Amino acid sequence: MTRRILVVDDEPAIRHLLKQVLSQERYQVETASSGLEALEHLQVAPFDLAVVDLLLPGISGLDLAEAIRMLDPGTPVILMTAYGTPVLENLASHPAIRHYLHKPFVLERLLDLIDNDISRRIQEEAGTL
Numbered sequence: 640m641t642r643r644i645l646v647v648d649d650e651p652a653i654r655h656l657l658k659q660v661l662s663q664e665r666y667q668v669e670t671a672s673s674g675l676e677a678l679e680h681l682q683v684a685p686f687d688l689a690v691v692d693l694l695l696p697g698i699s700g701l702d703l704a705e706a707i708r709m710l711d712p713g714t715p716v717i718l719m720t721a722y723g724t725p726v727l728e729n730l731a732s733h734p735a736i737r738h739y740l741h742k743p744f745v746l747e748r749l750l751d752l753i754d755n756d757i758s759r760r761i762q763e764e765a766g767t768l
Contacts, residue, residue: 642757643684646670647677647703648692648719653742657690660746661753674698678706685711688756690749693720701733708735713763715756719744 644666646657654670661668669686671677675697677689689707693700704716715737738752 641665641667642687642760643667643669644753645677645680645686645689645691647672647674647689647695647700649673649695650692653692657749660750664750664753666753666757672696674700674703674706677703681707681710686714687760688715688717688753690717690719690753693718694722701735704733704735713760715760717749717752717756719749 644661646654646661646668647670648654648657649672651672654672658668658670669680671680674695677691678698680686686707689704691700691703691707695703698706700718700720704718707714707716716735717738717740718736719740719742721742737756740749740752
């Protein structure tokens, strides 16, 4: 079963890079440039994980993470931002956020987080966690 990942970022280069890399890792990747576009994707079908930029046009990444949590509490959200401040890091401790990354980040770190979260989700679905 191919696992689905939603990448939400208003920067086309970030969306393209993450889609390309995650697709090579055999994930099915959908992208969105705004929180509202992401919500449209979420209405069509669930995702196994979401990678979300904090500062998005329309609704914030934090509000999007909360919406994802309401739709499917088991969907991990990795929040990323180029604007790391203590206030933003406190927001990232929100229950809807699984991980927080500063941009630019090491791609291997993101891949490790995604792989671990997907593995955990598979275990939860199988009832072995």
